[in-house]
Amino acid sequence: MDKKSQIPEYDFKEIEPKWQKYWEDEKLHQPDMDKAKKPFYNLMMFPYPSAEGLHIGGVSTFTGVDTFGRLKKMQGYDVFEPIGLDGFGIHSENYAMKIGEHIKDVSARTEKNFYRQLASIGNMYDWSKTVETYKPEYYKWTQWLFLQMYKKGLAYQKKAKVNWCPSCKTVLSDEQVIQGKCERCDSEVQKKELKQWFFKITEYAEKLLKNLDWIDWPEDVKTNQRNWIGKSTGAIIEFPISNFQFPNKFKIQNSKFKIRVFTTRPDTLFGATYMVVAPEHWLISNFQFPISNSNEVHEYVKKALAKSEQERKAEEGVKTGVEIKGLKAVNPATGEEIPVWVADYVLTDYGTGAIMAVPGHDERDWEFAQKYGLEIRKVVCPLDKDARYKKQGTNKSQITNHKDGFYNNECFSGEGVAVSSGFLDGLETFEAKEKMIEWLEENGHGERSTDYKLRDWCISRQRYWGPPIPVVWCKNCAKPKALLIHGFEADGESNWFLSLKKQLEEQGFEVFNPSMPKSEHPELENWLEALQPYLDKLNENSIIVGHSLGSKAALHLLGKTHKKVSKLFLVASAIGNPKRNWDNVREKMPGADVESLQKFWQAEIDWESVNQSVDSSYIILSKDDPVIDPEHYKVAKLKDKKIEIWEGFKHFSKKRVPELEKYILENSEDLPKKTKNEKAPVPVSEKDLPVELPDMEDFLPEGKGKGPLAKNEEFVKTKCPVCGAEAQRETDVSDPFVDSSWYFFRYPSTEFTDKPFDGERTHKWLPVDSYIGGKEHTVLHLLYSRFITMVLNDLGHIDFDEPYKRFFGHGLITKDGAKMSKSKGNVVNPDEMIEKHGADTTRLYLRFLGDFEQGGDWRDSGVEGMSRFVKKLWHTFFEISGEGQGVKKDYMIDRTIKLIGEDIERLSFNTAVARYMEFVNWVRDNKDNFNREQALKVKKTLALTLAPMAPHLAEEFWSSLGGQKSIFTEKWPEYNPVNIQSDEIELVIQVNGKVRDKFQADAEISEEEAKKKALESEKIQKYLAGKEPKKVIYVKEKLVNIVI
C-alpha cells in the first residue's frame, strides 16, 4: 500500500479549535494563584485595542510573549499570562463620535471582537482573570488610587496653561502635541488656562532616576528615561536688585528683592554680564517696581505671552527681548551692576524663570548679546587635549596665560580653565564649579541646587470616557477656618483666645480652639494626635494661630503633613531657646514640669515641609517677654515671614490683647472675602467608591473647558462627604495613563471585590517577571507605572518599589518596508491570515520575519513560504519510518534542543525558527534511515521544540505519539552537551588573515600538531615559497593563521 496515502492532510481548521477548547476545558493555563510553587508573571503591555480590530503587529507581540511564556511553562514554572484591555480614553471616544455611535456600544463590540481574535491565535491566557478599565469593578480602584495620592499630598490642583485641542475639545499632554499639532486630529493646538488635577511625579524624580542604575532593563530605555527626567546639577545664585528705592512701608529686607537664578555653570559667574527673566516673572507681574520703560516692557510681555506654541517654534533661534530700565542687578562675584532684561527665550517653568546670562560661554546668551550689543566676557579658556596632557606635572599658570586658546569671535560653551575669574583663576571647570558653590554658600549668595526637566503629571481630562475623579466641591468647606493652639499650662479658652475667636467668627471664619491634653505636662506626640482631627478640617484658606508653646506645636503639625494652609501666626513663639536658660525656668516655675516642656520645645522641626504647607507667616514678639528672646525669630527658617517686634506685651498672656487681635484680624481679613464664592475640593470617602460614570446619551464635550459630565445635573449634585452640605461633583475624568499605571496589580487579584489587590497574592506574583511591550511607551507608561509603584510602596501597600524585573521592548512590524496604516491600505488583517494559513503558520512566520527587538517586515510571499514549510514539516513528521539502519551522527537532536531553548530564552525567535528549519531539513534527508529508537526521539524533539512557537501543531504531533496529556505538561527536553561536540573538527588555515585552506583534524589536536599540519599544506607551501613564516597563530578549534 502506498505509504503516503495513510498520512492525514494538515487541516489546521480542525486542529486549532480542537486544542483551544481542550486547553480551556482543562483549565490548563490557570495557575493556582495561592499554591503555585514557581510563580512566573509573564506580562505584555496593556493593549489599547482599536474598534477596527487587532493589527498584525499586535498579534506579533502577543504571540511573541506567549512563545516565551510557553517555554517557561515547559521549564517548570507556574506561568501566569493574563489579558485584559485598556478601553477608556479619547481614542475610543473620538472613534465613537466619528461613526455616530455611543461609546458604550462601541466598547462592548470592541471588547468582544478583541477577545475573539485573541482566542483564535492560541495564546495561553488565563481567561478567568480579565481586566477592563471601563468596568466599575476596576475603575473603583483607579479612584481609590487617586484618593491614596490625594492623602499623600501627591494629587493637587493648579491653574495651568494647557494644550487645548479645539477639535477634540480637550486638554492634551505635552507628549500628545506633535510639533504644535494634535497627535490625533492634527489640528493646531491652542493654549488655555484651566484648573487641572496633577500627580506630583516630580517628588519622585530622584528615586525614578536612581533606581535606573540597578533595574535590569535595556540601556537605551534607561537612557530615554534619564533624558526625560533631565536632571542637572548646579547652583541657585541670588542677584540683589540695586538702584531701587524700596517703598517706605517695607522696612524689612525681603528675599523677593533678589533675582534667583539656576545655573549648571556657576564657574562662569564672573562672566555674567546681564540677566534675563521670563515674561511671566514676578519682577514684572507681581510687584510695582518703578520700571522707567514700563510701557515698553509690558507691551513686550503681553506679546510674548500671547504667542502660540506654533509661533514660538517658528521663531526659535530668533531671540527678542527688552531691557527693564530703572533697576539693575548686582553680580555677587564682581560686585558690578548689570542690566536686567526680559526675553521669551527664558522659560518660566524651568529653574527659577530667570537666568544669569554668560554670553561668552552660552550659545543662546551669545546670540542675544550679539543682537543687542551687550558685553561679552571670556572667563573659560578652552583646554585642548595636548594642553590637558601637558598640564599633568607642569604648572597651571602656563596654560592659563595662554589666552590664544580663545577663538576670537566664537562662543565657547565647553569646559576648560577659568580665567579673569578672581579666586577661580587656573581651576578646571569641574574644580571651579565646586569652589564657586562653596564660596556662594559661605557668603550667603546662593546654594548648591538640582533641577529636573520632569514636570508634574496632569491627569485631568475634560471628557466623558474615563473614571470620574472622586472629588466633591463644597462651598461650605471652602469657608476659611482658624485653628488656635494654646501654650504651656493653658487651655483653649485661656488668654485672648475667646475674644479672638469671637471676632474671627464675625469675620467669617470657622474657629477651632481645642484644649490640649495635659498642658502642664505637655507631650508632643499627644498634642499632635489631639490636633490631627482639626488639621483634617482645615483648608487652603485657613489660618493657624499658635501662642507660646502652641506655636511650636503648630510648626510640628505643619512639618508632618502635606496639607496646605494660608497663614501662620506665631505669637510669643517658642522657637530657639528660652531667654534665660533652662535652669532659670526651673527656678522661676518650681511647680511646673520643665523637663517635658524642654523636650517639647527643643524638638527638631522640618522647615522644608512647613514651608510647603504654609503660604505666609507672621512672627509677633515682645521685647520685654520674660521667657522668649526676641532675637530668636532668626532661628525660624520660614520662607515668607513678617516679623513684628513690639514692646510692653510681656508674654501676651492677658485676657485681651486688642493690638494683637487687631493685627491678626487685619492680616487675615482677605481670606473670607476671597473665598466668598469659592468651593473647596473634598475627597470622596473610600466606602463611597466607585463614583460611577453615569449613562449619558449625549457624551460630546461642551468645549468650554468643562467635561461633558458637567451637563449631567443628576451626577453633579451631591452631598459633601465631610460637612453634609449641598455640593457638586468634580466633572473631570482621569487620564487613561492612570488606568494603565497599576493594572498589573489587579490581574492576580481580580476576584477580590473589597480591595484593589491582595497582599499575599501581590507578594507572591509581583514584581512582574517579564514585561514586554512597545518601545513607544518607554517613557510615559513605564515612568508612570514606576512612580505609582513607588508611591504604593511608600504607603506600605507593597514591599517593592520597582514593578518590572525585566523589560524588553519589541520593534515595529512594517509591510513591504512601509509603516502599516489604514490610509495607505496596507494593513495586514490577522483574521484573514488565520483563515487562510492557520494560527500556527501565522505565529511561525511572525517569529521568523525579523528580530523581535528590531521589528520586522511582513511580506505576503514570506507567509506563503512558511505555509509550505509547515506542510512539509507535517508530511516529514508522519513519513519517519523508523525501519532504517540508524543514522551514525545524530548530534542534530541535542544541538537543536540547546539552540532553540537558548534562542527563545533571549527572545531571538527568528533564529530559533531557522534552527528548527535546519533540523527539519536534516530529518527529511534522513527520514528513511532512522532506526526505531531514533525515530521516536526525533519525533519527540520535533514536537517539543516546536511547542512554544506553534502550540496546536505540537499538541497534534504529541498526541499522535501516544501522549495522553497536553504537551505543555511535558518538560522542555534536556540535551547532552557531549553529543554536540564532534570528534572531528575542521580547522581553517589562514595566510595573513585570509582563508587559504582547511583540514579535518581530531578535536583534541594539540597546538603544535595543528601548526605543523597547517605548514605542511601544499597550498600553504605555495604562499610560503620556501621562506620561514614570521609568526604562527593558533586559535583552538578554529584556525591557524600564518603571518608571512
Next chain:
RNA sequence: GCCCGGGUGGUGGAAUUGGUAGACACGAGGGACUUAAAAUCCCUUGGGAUUAAAUCCUGUGCGGGUUCGAUUCCCGCCCCGGGCACCA
C-alpha cells in the same frame, strides 16, 4: 542642534566574547514530473576575472586607525528611522 537605534546579496535577515561574512528563508534562473499549469522535488544563486576543474581579485554606508586577523574595537564623516528640542 542634542540623545538613542540602524546601514550586511535582488529581498527579509544570520554571524553570543575580534577568528571561515551571507546561516535560515523569500525571490530569481535552470532542471525533473505533467498534454499543460499548479503543487512537489532536485540544482544554481554577493559581485567580478578567467577557466575544463581549479584558482584569483573584490566585498558588511564612506574615509582613516589599532590588530596576525575587524560586520564586530577606536577616530572622523554620510545616509535612514525614532525621540527631544531655547531645559540655563
